Amino acid sequence: MYLSRRFLVGDRAYSEAQLLRVGSVFIILAEPGAGKTELLGKFGSLLGGLPVRASVFRSRQVTASRMPLIIDAMDEVARIDRLALDDIVVKASDAQGQTVVFAGRSSEWDSSVTEHVKDSFGVDPVVVRLEPFATDEQRQLFEAKFPGEVFEDFVNEAGRFELVPLFGNPQFLQLFGEAYVESGHSFTSKNAIFADAVRRLAHEANNKVSQKGRPPLNRIIELAGEVFAKLMLSGVSGVSATEVLGVGEFPYIAGLVSDAAREARFLMDTRLLKPSVEAGQHEPVHRIVAEYCAARYLVSRIEDSSDLLSLPRVLAVIAPNNVVRTELRGMLGWMAALSSETMQTTLVELDPYAVFANGDPSQLTAKAKKALLAKLAQIAEDDPYFRRSDVWRQFNVGGFFTSDIQADVAEILKPSGGSQSLRQLVLELIQSSGAASQFGTELRALTFDHHGHASVRKIAHSALLDVVGYDPVPDLAALQAEASALSLELAANVVRKVGATKVTAPVVADLLRGLSGLYSKRLHARNELSGSLYFIRALVETLDLPVVVTALDELTQNLVCTCNPRYDALCECRRGVSKVAGFLLDRYFALGVPADATTLWVWLKPLRFKDYTASDSSAAVVALANAHQLRRQINGSPSRRTPTPRLQKKR
CATH class of the missing domain: 1.20.870 (Son of sevenless (SoS) protein; Chain S, domain 1)
Structure with missing residues (x-):
């Protein structure tokens, strides 16, 4: 089932057909699972072209033509020096396509790449964000995917783990729906949610398919973790069912798991993999799933004292020269969520924002959480734009704001508590995770800080209005007395709320x-x-x-x-x-x-x-x-x- 999408360019919203008339060069940025791949397929049908992965496009010979170009997964070829992205942009401009679309993860896109696109094409690219699905659209997707299930019951159960704000992302909605059904309509943790979703994807539900020789479900999931880890660490796209010369992006699956070549055939028959463009080639059903499975596999081996694989050896590939490869930040976040405190603190020191924005940061120990906040504060002071284009992304940290780190969070929220960009991020997450009641005093102080940044005051006030039992009516007098444009807007929000x-x-x-x-x-x-x-x-x-x-x-x-x-x-x-x-x-x-x-x-x-x-x-x-x-x-x-x-x- 495909639902038409809405797009945001600045503050204006467009439909799919309207967007393509706005410009000729587009940059579509979205979080993992937002539906970029399906969307680009729709663009292909509208423009008369087929989407191509950036890693595949990079290796092709390109000739000048007026054919449209739709290039997906730009983030997957990102490297430390960004030369791969530069090569792809230049090659796309040389092709002289009438319409060119680049797509990738917002967290891995740097504004300097946008400038490079502008210089290469000679026009300002249209930077596009996907508007999350509204509740009615979420219901349509859920009921189409899970006939017989009640959407409202699903929302109520997911609300216990503050997952509902993520339902605007169609892949998350599907994954959590899979886990909801698999777990018998009851969640226990975000880690358990993903584990249940993976089990359901690995399960063979068709009774007409022969089960003879099929390994146990846990073995298939273990094989998936091994295959996905090797794919991600090597930077290739998927696997091939047959051995073919010169197909570097899709290595032979039996070569990846040579000790389990026969069992690997059954992995390719699961929903953990999906067919790619060419016959016989498969790729992970979604990068989110691959990141989770790969992280679980690597952590289990690293923390096995009898295994020779160590954290330093893995990090030498993930983060050469102590800089995390951008396409592996999601996997790194899940590694932190699934590991022991020692590994958590090491990964936090390496890339705190990747740990915070990916995986399940609520699984961190109190010591690792404190280290995470301290490291984020340090990075935000050095680079206020550390979130890159990820500033529009919604993610969930339900369960992160526990009482043992309340003092550390309160310190960040103080008007004099350091970086405004970090304060804004923490405020957004406090509101989305329902933790505002823990910080009522700090939120009120930020709301009435006349010298504070407008966005910080707005988010703080919005979170304050969410606190159960808080009466904002007495605040009206002070807001009207300030008589600034912002304070009057906040006063209007109070009247609309109560x-x-x-x-x-x-x-x-x-x-x-x-x-x-x-x-x-x-x-x-x-x-x-x-x-x-x-x-x-x-x-x-x-x-x-x-x-x-x-x-x-x-x-x-x-x-x-x-x-x-x-x-x-x-x-x-x-x-x-x-x-x-x-x-x-x-x-x-x-x-x-x-x-x-x-x-x-x-x-x-x-x-x-x-x-x-x-x-x-x-x-x-x-x-x-x-x-x-x-x-x-x-x-x-x-x-x-x-x-x-x-x-x-x-x-």
């Missing part, structure tokens, strides 16, 4: 008056608030009728021009109030209230709308345009003294 009835209508009206000041008085000038002011409309759309009426009365009472009283048509000082009042009028008519001409004229008379245009998005404009009798009543209203203002307006 409801206007708990705040009282006069307070809401006063807040709306303050929000009206965020609009520039001069037409087409920049607004004071850096970003969208849509939250003002969103706030108004939550108000009920009594609050709307009170707010309109308050905003329009004694509203006169103070900037150009002699020439009313040139007035600029009422632009913001008129916009907010326009939103309120839209809400008034959307509620379906019978309109009173006299009251409407009192509200409309002092408002001024410039650069007006007819708009079907305005409920007030539509209602007044169609209510001929009401307009005649307004024109004949006793309170009318000046010409009726134009009803069309642009907001």
Whole structure:
């Protein structure tokens, strides 16, 4: 089953067909399992070309043509000096394709590669993020994959481990669904979830397939770990069922497990591997699965005292010169989650962000968690952009914020506690993992830190609103008294969270008056608030009728021009109030209230709308345009003294 995707380019959203008309060179970045491969297949059908793995494209001879190029898995060829990525970009530009699409993991993409793409093609590439699947789309995927299962029950069980925020990723949804069914509808840990999912993928569910000679399930899983570990460490794509000369990307599987060549045939028949483009070639069903299986295999051998394989020997391949190969960071994270404290601290020292963002960091010991936070703080001070393009990624650390590291986390959250980028990351994870109640004092301090970064204050306040039992209404006075663009936005979020009835209508009206000041008085000038002011409309759309009426009365009472009283048509000082009042009028008519001409004229008379245009998005404009009798009543209203203002307006 394939569901159409939505894409984000900056703050704008596009459909698949719309996106391809935006530019000619695209960079699609997403976290593992987000559905890049299926998406690129759809792009191939739209553009008339086939996706190709970056490692395969690199070894091809390319001639100039106008055929589209769709290059997947750019992150898998990344190396320490990044020369492989540079070669692929240059080769793609030499091909002169009409449309070129690069895709890879956001965590392994550096902004300098984007600049290299720009220099090579001579145009600005369109950097694209995949919008996570919404709840309805998640339900469709789940019910299609697991007929007979109840999506709501699955969500409730996954919610115990804070996994629901990851369901926007289709591969995670499928993996967790597999584990949910395999475990009898009950989870115990994230590690157990992946273990159950792997068992289900390795199981032969078709009774019509002969089981003669098939090794036990645990043996097949062990073989998968060995094969995946060798594939990942060597940097190749998959395995071949037959031995073929010159196919370096797909080595012969019997050569990888020479002591179990017969058993390896059964591994290729499981869902742990999927067919590749060429017949007889297979690759891991997904990189996430390969990382988990490979890590479990390597850790079991390293921690076996009778095995000659040691951690230093493995790290010599994973992290030559103590720099982790970018394509192996996911596997490294799982190795830390599955290993003993000694290995955990070693891997944390090597690449703390890989350990934090991959695998299951809740499995770390208290000592390893403390070391992780300390090392992250050190890296963030040296490089505030240590997250690279991964800044938009959502991942889960449910169970990480335990009481034994609460003091360490609180230190990071202090306004003077070091790097803003690390503080923002920790805040995001506190909120997504439901741990905000442990840090109420720190979150409130960040919210009211007037000198704090806007993104930090927003996330801290959002997390604070999630704390069960916390009453944000008393905070409104302080936020309105600060009267900054950001504090007023936070105040609006409070009203939307608790409801206007708990705040009282006069307070809401006063807040709306303050929000009206965020609009520039001069037409087409920049607004004071850096970003969208849509939250003002969103706030108004939550108000009920009594609050709307009170707010309109308050905003329009004694509203006169103070900037150009002699020439009313040139007035600029009422632009913001008129916009907010326009939103309120839209809400008034959307509620379906019978309109009173006299009251409407009192509200409309002092408002001024410039650069007006007819708009079907305005409920007030539509209602007044169609209510001929009401307009005649307004024109004949006793309170009318000046010409009726134009009803069309642009907001």
